[in-house]
Amino acid sequence: MKMNKRHIWQRFIACLDPVLLAAIGLLLLTSLVVLYSASGGNWNRVLLQVINILVACSAMWLAANMPLHYLMRVAVPAYLMGMALLVAVAFFGEITNGARRWLNIGVTTIQPSELMRIAVPLMMAWYFEKNEAMLTLKNYFIATLLLLLPVLLIARQPDLGTSIMIAASGFYVLFLAGISWRVMLTFLAVAMASLPFVWSTLHDYQRHRILMLLDPAQDALGRGYHTIQSVIAVGSGGMVGKGYLHGTQTHLDFLPERTTDFIFAVYSEEFGLLGNLVLLCLYLFVIARGFVITAHASTYFTRLMAGSITLTFSTYAFVNMGMVSGILPVVGVPLPLISYGGTSMVILLLGFGILMSIHAHKKLIQT
Structure with a gap:
């Protein structure tokens, strides 16, 4: 009976890449920690994010177990x-x-x-x-x-x-x-x-977003407000940050959209440059693992898919961090695996599930 249970469990997780899964798990844990602070200690928001993560992980597992010819x-x-x-x-x-x-x-x-x-x-x-x-x-x-x-x-x-x-x-x-x-x-x-x-x-608001990138101070209380406040939050974190739950821009309500598009500003203010380096290393690790899977993909189709998923994930992270730091226009792109949201989380983990399927099934194709 014990052997049967072990066999079922092994089959359940056989297609999940443990290296990639560990890095994704750390990012998702970071999401819950930062979201609690960004939402002002709102446990309901954190619980909803847990539900989003569970649904997204289910989608990832289904995709990881999907044979490549089904894709x-x-x-x-x-x-x-x-x-x-x-x-x-x-x-x-x-x-x-x-x-x-x-x-x-x-x-x-x-x-x-x-x-x-x-x-x-x-x-x-x-x-x-x-x-x-x-x-x-x-x-x-x-x-x-x-x-x-x-x-x-x-x-x-x-x-x-x-x-x-x-x-x-x-x-x-x-x-x-x-x-x-x-x-x-x-x-x-x-x-x-x-x-x-x-x-x-x-549209007018899209033109203004681009113009605000050049000089957000020209409308500091209007269209340039998001950029100015996020840049202040990122910069005020310094080397080690102000400490968890002690971000003034966040908890004094200066920072807009702090649980979604601008959650990176919350993280930067509370954990500082060192925290940013840790987060950046996590993202780079996920991207590097994606490139390894791409390099070892066994078919033309899987190489194209794996490479596109990995590069798109890196673009998500770069665009959001650049947007929050004031070097890119505000375009409404969430920080991948960190920002609050269900749809984006499901799509991202679905993509990672496809990556895991490509990695898990490559030996079957080669033989």
């Missing part, structure tokens, strides 16, 4: 379903704070753009896998269209942060698929030339 099978249906939902949002979505991002499906409301964070690189990796034998410029053009369609629909909602992150995840697939530097430089030149047009299509 190939769901690529096209997931992408088509996501596109259909994005079109439905454009026509029937609920408007909240001037943005049409949510779709009411009766029992709950969903944000279809979050699904595309996984569906887009999955679809692009599937497409390149199917055409691996002879990749031409036409294939890269079609893959770019597969990326641009959801990005434009999401940017139209408007949701600049999510559209940028999805564009980044798709670009990484293009890069890893071997697109030539000449084509990349051509894309870059076209993008630079189109900046005046892009600027004219931005």
Whole structure:
């Protein structure tokens, strides 16, 4: 009986990568610790985050145990379903704070753009896998269209942060698929030339966010308030921080969105530069492990997926830390695995589950 229980337990955790899982666990524990301070000791908020983590870990476990050929099978249906939902949002979505991002499906409301964070690189990796034998410029053009369609629909909602992150995840697939530097430089030149047009299509609040990056003091109590207060919080932490639960910017209510987009400012103020270095090392460890899995992936499809998931995770961390530190515009990107939130947590851990599946099943494919 004991042997049977041990065998069941071993099968339960067999596909989970212990190295990656340990690093993710430390980040999730950090999330709960910082969230308690950021929420002013609100145990209900912490409990909700625990529930979010449990749901996300369940999704990670399911993905880790999913055979790789199943991932190939769901690529096209997931992408088509996501596109259909994005079109439905454009026509029937609920408007909240001037943005049409949510779709009411009766029992709950969903944000279809979050699904595309996984569906887009999955679809692009599937497409390149199917055409691996002879990749031409036409294939890269079609893959770019597969990326641009959801990005434009999401940017139209408007949701600049999510559209940028999805564009980044798709670009990484293009890069890893071997697109030539000449084509990349051509894309870059076209993008630079189109900046005046892009600027004219931005909403007023999006233009102001970019302008506030250059000089937030010009509207210190308005649009520049978030940036100024977060920079003060990060800087005031000094070398070792003010101490846990003793952050003045946080607990005197100067810092906005402190449980979500600006939770890094809370962490920086209370744990200082040394704490930031520890957090940065944790992120770098997760990223390095992701690259190791990418390097040992056994198929073209899995290399593209693993590389895109790892690079996108690193972009999340860089963009949020840069946003909070005042070197990037405020675009509403959460700090991965730390910020409060359910959807983002599920998508991130779903991605890590796919990474673990790629690592766990590579030997089966090779044999």
